[in-house]
Amino acid sequence: MRSVLIRGVLNLPLILLILLFVCPPGVRAAPPEMSIDGFYSLPQVIGTSPEAAVWSPDGRHVAFLWNDGGYPFRDVWLYDAGRDSLRRLTDLGGANARSETARGVTEVAWLASGDQLAFVFEGDLWTVAAASGQSNRLMSSEEREHSLRPAPGDDRFAFVRSGDLWVLDSDDARAAHRLVYTESGKVAVERYRWSPDGDRIAVVLADKRRVPVRDIHFYAEGEHRVHRVSRPLPGEETTRRRIGIVDAQEPNDALWLEHPALHPVYGIAWSHAGDRLLVDSSSFLLEERNVRTYRAQTGEATLHYRFLEPRQLNPAWSAAWAPGDRGLVILSDRGGRYHLYHQAEPTGELRRLTGGEWEVSSFEVDADGGSIYFAANKDHVADRQLYRVPFDGGDIENLSQRPGTHDAVYAPGFGRAVVRHSSDTRPPDLYLLATRQPGAAVPVTHSPLQTFDTHRWAQVRYIEFASHVDGTPLVARLSLPANYTPGHRYPLIVGSVYADTVRNQWGGRTSHPTWGLDQVLVARGYLLLNVNVRGSWGQGKSFRQGLLSGYGGIDIDDLESGLRHLVDEGLADPDRVGIWGSSYGGLMTLMSLFKKPGLYAAGIAGAPASNVWHAFPEQMWVMGDAVGDYGDRYRAQSAYYHSQGLQDPLMIIHGTADDVVFYADSLALAERMIDQGKSFELVSLPGVSHAWDVDSLSEARFAFNRMVRFFDRHLKPENAR
Template structure:
């Protein structure tokens, strides 16, 4: 019996969209037999013929992703950041809805050196409808005039970011200071400024909020609808510990000093404030749990009320407070506690007419939209079903909610619309499977849509919301050579956990010349939560798309499992991960391997596993607890010691106290569980990493050496946590080490 017969409805869904999409409209999905054998040059081929060096170049084969979508106030033009030649420097482009023409507005990347890997323009917003644009590059603010002339302004400020135009278009607000690294919380200041749009002077902005202490900073803000006030969130890191990360690079001892909390340490104190621009008066709105997380905040349309959505440090109790802006009076609007809650996916916004709040919550076990009109009132459910809403936007005038969800299939993110009053849900993004990330025009007539699927790298599309299902392709990013290659055949399989029977789903990449009569070597990974997405490379900003394709072309199957703790399959599905790092998750990975072996895809003696960060934890735990299941594993920047995790990881691993400690943390830490490793292990780690400390890798290495366990260590001098994204030479080096290791220990294993 051929393996194609295994893929019954419900077991497999094809990615279904070929690489050559029409410029005018997104092609409808076409089911195709799978596995299949595309013909390339008259013969079936395994996949791409390109090397690692050819797949990863300064001029990217898959192109430069269009990013930073921003609409003009009249909704007639969308700005975006792009490089049509595939280099990393993004310039400003514009697309006119009326004419259907895209235009390059800046040419700053002409003089940049490709090997510099510069990101170019970071943000651009239109100041009027005549071509005047404010943008940032290199942390500096620039104004592009209607005639194309560019002037640098606010030259006395650094790291300018978060540009936002007032609703009436007369003032520009922004934050300046030193950059804030959201991953390792290196915080060196953030001050809020406002300048008149009509002003052409250099240092013309007025400081409206922010402290001189670099550890007290504004990290984001939003205008009120009338432009008279600005609500902002302020972080205070003064109580947090500072840590020195010493490492050798460039022939000398270096120190990466960071503000970094471990579980149980003091964390950032977050506070929401509102500043009245006419008077400069600022009011802060305190919460009873001042050290807890803030997930959302927002002013009502009339500016009189403010909601703040937050939770405790372990993300178990979700609370929404509503304040009277004039008096500071607080009421508890919404509250729900779930003892095993893991994911703070809540989102909140004001309903049309300030008639209460729209709340995205999983109170019924799945993330859905609710409307709650008053404090303490019962929320009315708007969407329902065994699928989840990822994000939403309120069309106040149209009294509609636009949202992205996986209603079509777990790995997808499609765009939908539903009336606030409830009723039928309408799909806006059409029939093609894939992932959409929409930015709506002010009148909600059009959507600037970041779209990708398993077969096609991301592009900008323009959707007319009055004509659902049709989209105009604005960009074409891949280089011509992209279309000359044969890529992996990607699909999805579903199977039960071999431990508790919970349904699981995985993304499966097969060689294009897949032979059902053969058993193949398998690479499981890179393993992580939320690893199964119908988009190019599987995850956005996932730099290993080319590595995966290279593995497949060398005769491997690549498997990605949507482990417990991931988004999209409901609260009961992910809650089984509670207190279970290195247990339930690695069982899910093994279930995927068992499925492939049982169905005849995988050679059980030739299965490799790899992941980075949390994926590194799972890799080492799998080798330690499941000897013989994997022929070899690679752990990148492995989170081996949860005592040194971020406090936010307490969502899963719990607080660092209680009668079951230290046993609970040791059970979830690969550092204390590595005694069982017998199979080949490679560790890749950068010495500068502030997220997962290189010293923890050394502690693991010392223990393994003491126990005479063999392993390979690849040290990347001065590399950060995202070691595959730091520099192109470093990524190529690391990927080649990985290929050599897996070929020796997995593919060519006798």
């Protein structure tokens, strides 16, 4: 019995006594109140998500980062897969154990001997003995170390500090040597990979020396501050890249490969024999994807795979070496959906490994077992389940089976996997899965607090409907109150709106911690709708391509289609519909209010991208290139130029230190709307970044409470108090 479960059992009599005292037999206890202050305070009722799982070299143990008490401070935990036992390996919290801001250990890696691990804590390098839990700080510096990768075969490991690549022997911290020296702040190691024999390291350098630098001015704590950032705009100089193969013992011995400097690199991989390096890249606007292989000794390049697509909007591709180095396995949407192909010879014929009206999101090659393991939405568009297909042909086997989102880390030999699973009804936890004889997964962690199951959480359904504009099939995630009554029309909130929001995982879209906000809104009597708008992954290339040059166009039409469907079905009250989103979702919110006045009774735009001239150059994948006669095209996609249409209540929330979407753009929009005689609310968060609901719990509480009050005021749900 694991320690986590033992603690719960020991506390059980006390819990029963408390329940009997508070709620005598025959009287049903009321579910806990759902509130922003309650959900965004510590400890969090959903617990702390286990992260960064890594297997020991012998495949017996799994190390990962976790906190079993619902606090953000993570320690290293160790799970023995053979004995089904779990223990905390480090205990570093001290006075910070219950802090809102301390994150604890941020990375962990097994060393090749298997008896110790390296980890990063407060930016410093440490090791810990797997048997005893004895920790040792190896290096301490003002700079922060990150990107740990152990060397194959011995207890060396590499890491990045201030953009430079270092190699360290865990037995002798004084012997650390800098392998790749860069110009700090301008050139940095972007990614790297050890060769199978541990003698060489392939590196990708990101060079920002030609990228424009901008100053972000803001006030925080009563003082004027300036953040200077490398921040290009559409049409300006972007990051250049350089790829090299470096001798792991001789810092000055490097082979630099011929590769287009302005092409982004999406992946590098050594062949199983270690004699060749794969580089997966494309032109900046994605219209030409190339997978090249390089001879490790000479740098001789071979173009193995090439695909031209002038309307590519999403580089969700990858590539790997096939078993026995018999060519490459390619993930590509060349056939209309993201599927796996085998290309045995350079520029040769492709053999399809998967196919169907679904898409593969990621894969790994079991070279010894001759199988491909992959994640896909094969069973439902919102799911990410685990599958296996024989490399030489055969049936696809579902390994995970349970609906939801599964993220697997496979053990050496692929006989086991530790899987982080989450669904609409359960927060993330780790499970052990046997891949040879798939069956019931064995729980490794239990993250939610004991009070989690006493709440009346929202019901989640998936609905399908057709676009009212062109008939395209659309899918949406619908959240309903736990006491939902058929035939009753509810106020509806569309959002948070963004691409890729239709996911069967706790909280839906997880890049923002809006799970608690969503639950509070539903408990107050709202329906919540997330639509898989055009441009989203999972429904094929033509569906994604529908967004081309279309920010604030077909995407907001898709949102309207979902709204119309719920009104037609008798679920939503057409006079009480709100909308909200952040960043691109803020753009869609503004465009929906500006271009469809009267459709929404209120809208909230967080950090809204109101001026696409100030977007990142990568947004040209959608907006189109900033060359030639592009002014009308960019104006059509910029909410700033459509504000005259505003008639309905609008709130804008923006952090003043945002270097992704400039706070100045919200001020410019505010000035324009003031000149136009418009009424709106502006909530400024001093010193807060683009992730305005992630920076701190206090800011999340403040902003989310403002949002709830705003929607209650304008949409008047029955349960608002």
